[in-house]
Amino acid sequence: MKKSIISTGLALAMLLGMAGCTSKPQNSPEADNSGISGTFTGTSAGMQGPVTVELTVAEGKITAATITECHETAGLADVAVERIPEQIVEHQTTVLDSVTGATLCSNAIMRAAAEAAKSAGLTLTGEYHAQPGEAETWDTDVLVMGGGGAGLSAAISAAQEGAKVILIEKSSFLGGNTMMAGGAFNAVDPEAQAGQILSSAQKNTLDGYLALTAEDEALHLDQFPQWKEVLTQLQSDINAFYAANTGKTAGVDMPGFDSIALHMWHIYTGGLRQMSDGRWICSDIELARTLAENALDSYDWTGSLGVATSSHAGGKLSTVLGAMWPRTHSYTNGVPLINALREAAEKLDVKIYTETAGTELIVTDGKVTGIKAEKADGTPITINTAKGVILASGGYCANPAMVKEYDEYWGDDLSDHTLSTNAGTDTGDGIVMAMAIGADTVDLGVAQMMPSSSPIKGTMTDGIWADASEQLWIDGNAKRFVNEYAERDVLAKASLALDDGLFYIIYAGSGLRSGDGVCKGVDPTSPGMGGTTVQQMVDNGHVWYGSTLAELAEATKTSAGGSHVTFTEEQLRSAIELYNSYVENQNDPDFGKEVLNGIIDLEAIEADPNVGIVITPRKSSLHHTMGGVKINTSAQVLNEDGQVIPGLWAAGEVTGGIHAGNRLGGNAIADIFTFGRIAGKNAGSAQ
Numbered sequence: 001m002k003k004s005i006i007s008t009g010l011a012l013a014m015l016l017g018m019a020g021c022t023s024k025p026q027n028s029p030e031a032d033n034s035g036i037s038g039t040f041t042g043t044s045a046g047m048q049g050p051v052t053v054e055l056t057v058a059e060g061k062i063t064a065a066t067i068t069e070c071h072e073t074a075g076l077a078d079v080a081v082e083r084i085p086e087q088i089v090e091h092q093t094t095v096l097d098s099v100t101g102a103t104l105c106s107n108a109i110m111r112a113a114a115e116a117a118k119s120a121g122l123t124l125t126g127e128y129h130a131q132p133g134e135a136e137t138w139d140t141d142v143l144v145m146g147g148g149g150a151g152l153s154a155a156i157s158a159a160q161e162g163a164k165v166i167l168i169e170k171s172s173f174l175g176g177n178t179m180m181a182g183g184a185f186n187a188v189d190p191e192a193q194a195g196q197i198l199s200s201a202q203k204n205t206l207d208g209y210l211a212l213t214a215e216d217e218a219l220h221l222d223q224f225p226q227w228k229e230v231l232t233q234l235q236s237d238i239n240a241f242y243a244a245n246t247g248k249t250a251g252v253d254m255p256g257f258d259s260i261a262l263h264m265w266h267i268y269t270g271g272l273r274q275m276s277d278g279r280w281i282c283s284d285i286e287l288a289r290t291l292a293e294n295a296l297d298s299y300d301w302t303g304s305l306g307v308a309t310s311s312h313a314g315g316k317l318s319t320v321l322g323a324m325w326p327r328t329h330s331y332t333n334g335v336p337l338i339n340a341l342r343e344a345a346e347k348l349d350v351k352i353y354t355e356t357a358g359t360e361l362i363v364t365d366g367k368v369t370g371i372k373a374e375k376a377d378g379t380p381i382t383i384n385t386a387k388g389v390i391l392a393s394g395g396y397c398a399n400p401a402m403v404k405e406y407d408e409y410w411g412d413d414l415s416d417h418t419l420s421t422n423a424g425t426d427t428g429d430g431i432v433m434a435m436a437i438g439a440d441t442v443d444l445g446v447a448q449m450m451p452s453s454s455p456i457k458g459t460m461t462d463g464i465w466a467d468a469s470e471q472l473w474i475d476g477n478a479k480r481f482v483n484e485y486a487e488r489d490v491l492a493k494a495s496l497a498l499d500d501g502l503f504y505i506i507y508a509g510s511g512l513r514s515g516d517g518v519c520k521g522v523d524p525t526s527p528g529m530g531g532t533t534v535q536q537m538v539d540n541g542h543v544w545y546g547s548t549l550a551e552l553a554e555a556t557k558t559s560a561g562g563s564h565v566t567f568t569e570e571q572l573r574s575a576i577e578l579y580n581s582y583v584e585n586q587n588d589p590d591f592g593k594e595v596l597n598g599i600i601d602l603e604a605i606e607a608d609p610n611v612g613i614v615i616t617p618r619k620s621s622l623h624h625t626m627g628g629v630k631i632n633t634s635a636q637v638l639n640e641d642g643q644v645i646p647g648l649w650a651a652g653e654v655t656g657g658i659h660a661g662n663r664l665g666g667n668a669i670a671d672i673f674t675f676g677r678i679a680g681k682n683a684g685s686a687q
Contacts, residue, residue: 031123033060042115046072046108047457049540053085053112057120065089065113070105071540073461075179075335076423077105079172079354084109087128095127100355100376101171101425132378140166140351142683143371143383144390145358145430148176148423150652150672150679151392152341156305157680159348163387165684167350168373170357171425175338176394177624177653178672180423182460183333184320185673186666187295188258191312196256196326200586203250205594206238206257209265220272226285227268234261251586256317258327263292266324266664270487271626273446273661275408281443284657290633290678291658295670299329302673305344308332318467319595321452322488322665326469326595331669356381361389361433361648368437368647387686388647390679391637392672395625395653396428397421397447403622408445409489409661413496419458419621421450430654434629439648440640442656443627448663449492450623454542455502455562458621462542463561464507464528464614468665470598472506472579475499478571480579483591489662492620501619502563506576508600508613520604521611534614547612549573549602561617576600624663628656635679649683651675 036057043052049071056064065085072081080102087096094114098106117124142158144151147169155167173179212235214221214228221228237259248254267288274280303309310316310330320328332340345352355376362370362382370384396402401416435441452465465471471484473491475498482494495503508521524535524545537543544560546552553569582588583596605611629650630638637648652672659667 031125033057033122036060036120036122038120040116040120041068042112042117042119043069044108044111044115046070047104048072051105051108051112053109053116055088055113055116055120057122060122062089062092062117062122067109072102072105072108075175075338076173077102080105080109085113088113091126091128093124093126093128095124097129097376099172101173101423103424130377132375132380135380135382138166138381138383139386140164140383141386142166142388142390142680143168143385144392144680145371146176146392146394146652146654147171147174147352147354148392148394148652148672149178149337149341149669150654150676151176151390152338152345153302153673153676154390154392154649154651154680154683155350156341156345156348157677158390158684159345159350159680161681161684163684165348165350166383167345167352168356168358168383169352169354170393170429171423172355172376174342174352174354175334176423177426178669179334179338180421180460181333181669182320183331183337183669184323184666185295185299185329185331185669186263186320186323186327186664187299187329187670188260188263188292188327189296189312189315189317189329190258192315192317192329193256193258195314196317197252198250198254198256199595199597200251201594201596202257202326203254210235210238219269220280220282223280224268224282227282230261230264230268230285234259234265237261256326258325260289260292262325263295263327264288267292267659267667270322270324270664271660271662273409273489275445275661276411277408281446281660283660286633287631287658291667291671291674294674294678298670298673298677299331301677302341306340307337308340319469319485320665321465321468321471322486322491323468323667324485324487324664328666358393358429358433361437363437366646368645385647388649388683390635390683391430391434391629391648391650391654392652392676392679393430393654394423394426395628396431397426397622397625398424399427400622402428403447403625406444406627407447410447410449413449413493414447414622419453421453421458421460421621421623426653428625430650431628434637434648434650434654437645438639439637439645440630440642441627442630443660444625444656446626446661447622448488448624448626449496449620451488451491451495451503451620452505452618453621453623455617455619461528462532462537462540463505463616463618464522464534464537464543465505465616465618466507467597469595470507472576472600474504474506474575476502476504476565478567478575480575480590483588483593485593485595487662488623488665495618495620502565503618504563504565505616505618506572506600506613507616508605508611520601521608522614523611542616544615545612547609548606549613552613552615556615562619563617565617567615573602576602624659624668625653626656626659626661626663628654630657631655631675633678634682635675636682647686649679651679
């Protein structure tokens with residue numbers, strides 16, 4: 001199997017390299033466009049909406065190319081938006097190299113410009129492709145491959161140790177999957193929990209943990225006895241919590257609860273999965289412990305770098321989808337997060353190079369001493385390191401063929417073309433490079449499906465879903481079909497069993513909420529995950545919205561989010577009122593949802609024309625690969641004999657072992673900053 005995966009990845013790397021160097025500038029004999037002057041427009045479909053380009057032509061020459069309409073994501077498409085129009089003018093063609101990481105946007109701009117040229121009557125026969133330059137050699141102490149959250153935190157941490165650091169990123173922008181993520185950060189936070197109220201349903205869950213024994217077959221502790229100590233510690237923590245709060249009542253005055261053992265137990269049970277061959281896998285206990293014990297400090301460390309974080313005292317904790325407990329911290333995400341990290345890195349003199357892809361690790365006398373890389377134009381680079389290399393290049397969910405080839409969990413629910421939430425550059429390069437020098441891997445056969453994804457694009461944006469404790473999921477018949485608080489693979493499997501894999505999230509908790517937890521409706525000007533407002537989502541056909549249930553039912557008569565289902569007012573009212581009764585009673589007899597918050601106050605919503613209810617069509621798509629290179633708690637990469645490979649560290653989704661068969665929602669961001677920081681510190685201080 002390893003031989004096969006190496007060949008797959010190397011073939012991909014070769015194709016990436018060839019893309020920048022096989023085509024030469026082509027200048028066919030020019031057509032006679034001399035009589036054409038004026039301003040002409042063309043439009044094409046982009047990732048997030050229409051892209052319109054205006055060409056200014058003087059005597060057959062394009063003198064300006066201006067994008068007049070573009071809805072593409074800021075930060076991801078910036079380079080394409082700037083570069084493609086400039087090159088259209090410079091090279092008098094609409095056939096150019098796409099910008100790495102922004103292929104869809106690049107192609108949309110070129111297509112729109114071609115439409116504008118066509119409307120002008122211009123005949124453009126040439127094309128332009130960048131050519132490789134002379135080979136280059138760079139020298140540094142530490143080389144970081146990957147510019148997402150793990151790579152940036154590793155680079156910063158290494159530089160804080162006094163090391164000279166170079167960071168390379170294959171894409172045209174920094175951020176990787178961290179740029180695409182919702183910013184949920186799980187951390188055990190006693191100070192914040194003290195400001196919460198433990199619900200009755202949560203206490204029932206804790207009581208259930210006290211009733212567990214190591215002999216319970218469903219826990220599989222006979223196979224993984226090292227985890228017995230965590231269960232023992234968890235039960236001790238719960239008993240101590242109850243003793244300290246004698247006389248207090250859940251749902252009234254009993255404070256929130258969390259502990260390192262509870263987070264670890266959730267990592268264990270959340271990731272304990274049976275593979276298709278019958279064997280069970282679980283998280284590495286020491287990696288899980290490292291994550292749980294260091295997550296809060298990692299959160300505060302990023303705050304010290306200028307990342308916007310919330311205070312602990314009185315801070316609102318939530319439960320991002322699949323987190324299993326309200327320990328999710330609010331966290332800046334997207335462009336602001338990456339900008340803050342980039343600025344922190346640059347202040348420490350980290351040299352950052354985008355559109356530069358690693359292709360091969362350099363090994364000298366058994367130690368990793370550098371990396372071979374290529375610029376997007378094919379220019380070869382050799383980077384020599386005095387201390388070593390940190391792999392932070394992400395997973396391989398943007399390579400569905402690779403996921404499918406090594407899948408040991410999803411079976412027919414996956415295909416070579418399954419959509420992904422990931423940045424398009426997350427194709428497994430770092431894993432393949434490490435395997436080529438003998439690195440061991442773990443759990444390569446497990447990928448996570450994100451159930452709350454766009455049915456059309458696979459992205460997590462263009463919808464409203466928020467806190468899992470407040471979500472109500474229904475099928476095409478307006479019936480609940482799953483515990484919305486469950487792990488992501490459980491949610492995904494339940495949704496994939498529905499017609500076309502489509503389900504619908506009813507949500508009325510955004511924006512206006514009283515202190516008693518009653519959800520009073522969605523303000524259409526409030527933003528979703530990607531910053532797009534609800535009204536914009538409606539206008540773009542992604543969601544349904546109504547200020548009353550009757551309006552909402554009427555809205556479903558139009559297509560939205562790839563769905564053509566229609567709901568009646570009676571169906572929606574029945575589903576909401578039934579769910580409200582479960583919230584009121586703090587008991588879900590249908591699916592056993594552990595945390596039930598947010599009654600949807602239909603009376604208040606229907607009385608206020610300024611708020612309403614949203615229904616978001618959703619589907620599952622590839623989101624996270626749990627497997628990758630094997631590391632120890634120092635983030636050092638191990639070989640197949642379990643020995644450290646000198647000079648090689650790894651952090652983030654390129655690694656495996658932490659999350660086993662299913663990653664908890666909110667653990668990825670905690671993982672990348674915790675192990676990114678560890679990798680950088682150890683690489684930066686290496687001799």
